[in-house]
Amino acid sequence: MNQAVPIPSSPASAAAWRVALPALALAFLLVLVLFRETAMAMASIWVRSDTYAHGLIVPPLTLWLIWRKRASLALLAPTHSYWALVLLAGAGFAWLVGEVAAVNALSQFALIFILIFIVPVVLGWRVARCLAFPLCFLLFAVPFGDFTQPKLMEWTAHFTVLGLRLTGIPVYSEGQHLIIPTGSWSVVEACSGVRYLIASVTVGTLFAYLTYHSLARRLTFVAISILVPIVANWGRAYMIVMLGHLSGNKLAVGVDHLIYGWVFFGIVIMAMFWIGARWREDELPQPQPQPSRVLPTVAVTAGAASVWVAAVASVLVASLWPFAERQLAHATGGSLSRMASLEAIDGWQPTPSALNEWRPRFGDYAASTQASFENGGHLAGLFLAYYRNQDQQHKMVSSMNVLVTNDDPVWAKVAGGTREISFNQQPIQVSTTQLRGPGGIRLVVWQWYWVNGHWTSSDALVKAYTALSRLTGKGDDSAVIVLYAPQGQAGEGDAVLADFARAAGPAVSSALQQTLATR
Template sequence: MPDTTTRTMWRDAPGGLVPTRTSRAEGWVALLPTGRLSAIAGALFAAGLIYWPSSAALAGLWSDTENRAYTHGYLILLTSLWLIFRDRRQVEAAPLRPQPLALLAVLPLSALWLIAWRAGVQDLHLVVLPALVFSALLAVLGWSVARVLLFPLGFLYFALPLWGDLVGILQHLSVEATHALIWLTGLPAYVDGNFVHLPAGSLEIADGCSGLHFLIVGLAMAALYGELSRDSLLRRIAWLCLMGGLAIVANWLRIFVIVAAAYATAMKTFLVTVDHYWFGWLVFAATFAAFLWIANRSAGAHGPESVKPLPAATTGRRSSGLTVQTCAAALACMAVLPVLIYAADLRRPAAASTVAIDWPQQQGAWQGPQLQPATAWRPEFRSATASALREYMDASGRSVELFAVAYRTQRQGMELVTYDNSLLGDDTLRLLDERIVNTRAGAWREATVMDASGEQSIIWSQYRIGERAFVRPHASQLWYGITALASQPVSSLLALRTVCESGCEPARTRLEAAASSLLPTLRLKTAQQEQEPLT
């Protein structure tokens, strides 16, 4: 009995999509995974398993309902998987030419991932992962197939935390735009810093109001629109610019509407008293509808682009041409370094329980240390193993404050260098200038700060990983990531502060003298040793 036919298979062609007739049995066969699709799925699964710290970090990031900037991550992942499945005919039809040299990129990327993970630089080890998977698939399947996978794997970057540096810029633009809209409309309000002051109260344009989430999702949807339309590169860039601009402007309008509603209701509007999160997405939905209208009109005005037709569908399951040796080599390159480090961690003895900070006593003309100095300087370092602030007096009675903080080991949430830590502490001290200075006591990072009374002071700081000193924080973190692969170095920061009484040059001289003789010593304390106060 002849097979019945149905229009379930489509192919791209210049001028639109054209249905092709295929048997129902062949259609079901085409939906089944092939050797190449299985290799792709295997690489993705292996990466998620081998590099499990990244998988766990992404799960936490995508489920963070407090900081919601990446809660769209699961949708991005599902879309990427669907795009690969959608292009399965191209994956099967492309010539298979493995590129073993690509494995030379897998090993360095794996090493970079390990360093970033050890250093607690979460953004970096997450960003490395898609590139690592792509390199492994390139080695196994070759350039022709890898080109098909380039967009689906690249699309994952819209779910990764590489966009955080835009928060400050977007927040500043939002403040300035709100200021301009208030001026244009004559609303009785004024902007001071990040605050909008109204007769009935004040609103803060905080980090979460920057519109980063809307921007990322908007760019992702614009990129997906260009991919589904199979537009040229220039047109795709145009869609990204258009949607990015619309998302930013929509966030400005969202903030202004909230400000206007707060004024009209004397701060009693639902948008102020309860929540305005979903209101933002309503504004975004209207913005995306405008994007689709503009994009469709633009496409109609310029006519359809010339699109290369997709390779013809195969009429049955055919050999993928893959070899076990190639797949095994790629898997080995992905796994060898992480597995070695994981195994070494299991065999490595537990770290010493704590770190003690030993302060020098009565060094020359210096008097001290005073245990509880009366100072406005209160550095903040979360989850530190030990920290202490002390004060010394020189022969003329001028004060130098010293601060030390140490981490026995670093991991995610317990890092020396992170946005949650602050050498200046709360808002009591304001940074005026920062530079690197080279002295007889070594290189230091110098910060000139001012307190609420207008008094200036200088802070010298230096990061240390084991016995090695750094003045650049990110360099210290990367060095920790390297050394922590084979050992357990203590990470610390030493800082000195003194007031500029008659200019800052005498203060620098005083700091140099203190740095030469008053620096504390860090000492490991095991659980069997007698405990003593660390602060």
């Protein structure tokens, strides 16, 4: 690699940087103070989560990447751009939406973009373009990627089953649960490979930037850094099951499971980087500066006063959104300890039942109710959890609120899908799940949400409806509705739930509306 020759800057440019850098640093500091809860939430995840521990080194790496650009930056005179305040305001609004909808990732991404857009406000677009990659690399500091876990787990389970069958090992699978002659295995969160994927993409993106200069090669290597860990995780899962099978479950269990997995992943990633380095593009030699002439600055040096005005303006625009969030937070509803009682359900009678031994793993609700009903020998269960005054720690839609956890020792999810039902005389799309429980019992489960009068089974729409409701001053009252029934020998569970849903619609809707009226 050719060593870059530092090119001297003009006295005017150097003077401008001596004013602009303190102004930029102060603007960053004040914004981080304004959004300290969001920043601290990110930092706390870096510390406690192995998946996102890389966030601790992203800010230092960003500073190092900026330092590498110092020769190019010396040629540019910082000049503020007030047009960038529009983008900064947009990022601030996105942060507000993330807060009112309790979407941590949206709030955290928005904070990073606020910091990014402060750069063109204070230093100008030429400087921002020069620092485009280092600034965008900060986005890797956001703990983001858990949403891929269910699909990655599904793919890993399917590939493991395929590999075992191709090897000649009989396997019985239900969802993420596998049974082979020597034992049973489950694909849980740690087997999803999301840790490998996030680590590979972060390091792979940095490697592509430092190793290549053409956009095509950079994008190709980033794409490879996404594909390789996914496929490698499939091989890792298959390898671990095979090691356990061939060793009589003496190897690849317990701690060995994780150690072998990381060793295998490390070898694959090292091979990927070694192969990628064979097509590296060395930096072009920098032109030697002529000692007899002074290179001009690219932009006109801004006055000290105008730079500070731009920095103050960026902080003021950013501060509007925490202020707006506090105003919306004051418009909370009254506390809630119990929901309105359910009215009688036509044709269905309340009955004590073993169905209530299963309870959805939803928490942090303001109130809930669960009951079983009987009609002509058919049983059906109903679970309602009502949410009010949600925040980032207490919310209805989160990775912690599920029908059943993957490590549940009694219940397991074995199938899932969607279907349209009739509820309160209107069609509703619901999520369907089949659970296997103790003694071989199977439950058919339907789940969807209610958000201030809107029905949906989509987590994304729940967040959108919640944000819209809060921004218009209507609060965030929401509820999750879960209906369940035994599958039965003839598989009549869906038919039983369809009849129960039609009958229970008016009672459930009335209970939700009456509870909303107590706001």
